[in-house]
């Protein structure tokens with residue numbers, strides 16, 4: 001119909017800047033690591049909906065949890081008035097697997113909203129308003145999240161943004177002096193995602209933690225993309241032996257359903273209760289169906305010990321993706337970036353991969369690198385097959 005065509009046209013136009021799909025693919029169903037188009041072709045998913053589908057698609061226990069909760073209720077009331085059982089159960093489970101200081105969970109609808117909540121909480125708790133953020137960072141698309149995004153090009157159309165944000169560089173120790181007693185919080189991705197996967201040094205992360213403690217600034221770690229086993233640890237901060245003051249989660253948190261969270265010590269979270277008491281309000285944040293799905297997904301992740309196999313799968317990728325046109329494979333676990341000499345070459349390789357039913361992507365702030373973030377459940381054979389197709393695509397364009 002005409003309206004259908006118009007809708008498709010609009011979709012194409014809206015995505016013209018960001019999508020690399022040679023044609024608009026319409027997907028009908030997904031199972032495990034495979035996504036199926038209308039004709040029934042199976043595509044191997046190497047991006048997991050950008051770090052969402054860590055368990056693969058349509059995990060039966062997650063699907064059942066959604067159905068069971070839908071049968072009970074979908075939405076009752078906002079925070080502060082009633083609490084919905086799935087939120088309590090999910091929050092309790094999260095707190096049980098986190099360091100004991102991270103004992104208060106506030107659920108949101110998305111990653112961006114978790115960022116907003118955390119920035120506001122840091123202001124309330126410290127009485128300060130300055131923020132330190134990082135070059136190359138991505139924290140979301142709302143105004144607060146844009147204000148702490150480390151990419152000038154994407155922000156300029158939306159100025160004025162939040163005042164008092166200073167940007168520093170990852171792994172640069174002298175920059176830590178810009179974190180002062182005026183700083184409310186420092187926000188960073190534990191492993192930078194959209195910058196093309198940048199893993200900080202352990203010594204740097206420990207110095208950053210120490211500096212924040214010294215000047216009384218809250219350390220906010222955004223693990224929206226990196227948590228739940230993606231890097232080979234349940235939470236990425238475990239690689240660095242530090243604990244944040246506020247932890248941000250979303251994406252894989254909901255097992256495919258939309259939910260985010262900011263998690264803080266209860267005395268920090270209590271700053272929202274002081275007068276004036278308007279802290280952060282969200283009608284749907286922590287939706288019971290999303291919390292039920294998230295809890296089921298977390299139980300599957302832990303029961304099936306999926307995190308333990310991630311390092312081996314990283315090694316398989318590094319062993320099978322070897323070609324002179326690959327300049328570098330950056331990252332940790334199944335959060336990897338494969339760098340080529342240019343965006344043009346990367347795009348051609350990605351397009352050829354998609355034509356050969358391998359779904360991959362580039363990064364928002366790093367267009368010469370290919371994203372590899374398959375579901376953690378991908379088998380070694382599936383992974384090797386995917387790597388072989390990527391190598392063929394590289395040979396086709398680079399040799």
Ligand code: PMP
Pocket residue numbers: 050110111112113138139140141189193194222223224225250251
């Ligand atoms: N932080 C990071 C590190 C992200 O990768 C993203 C999403 N790509 C966000 C925040 C924003 O999350 P959302 O899209 O759910 O708002």
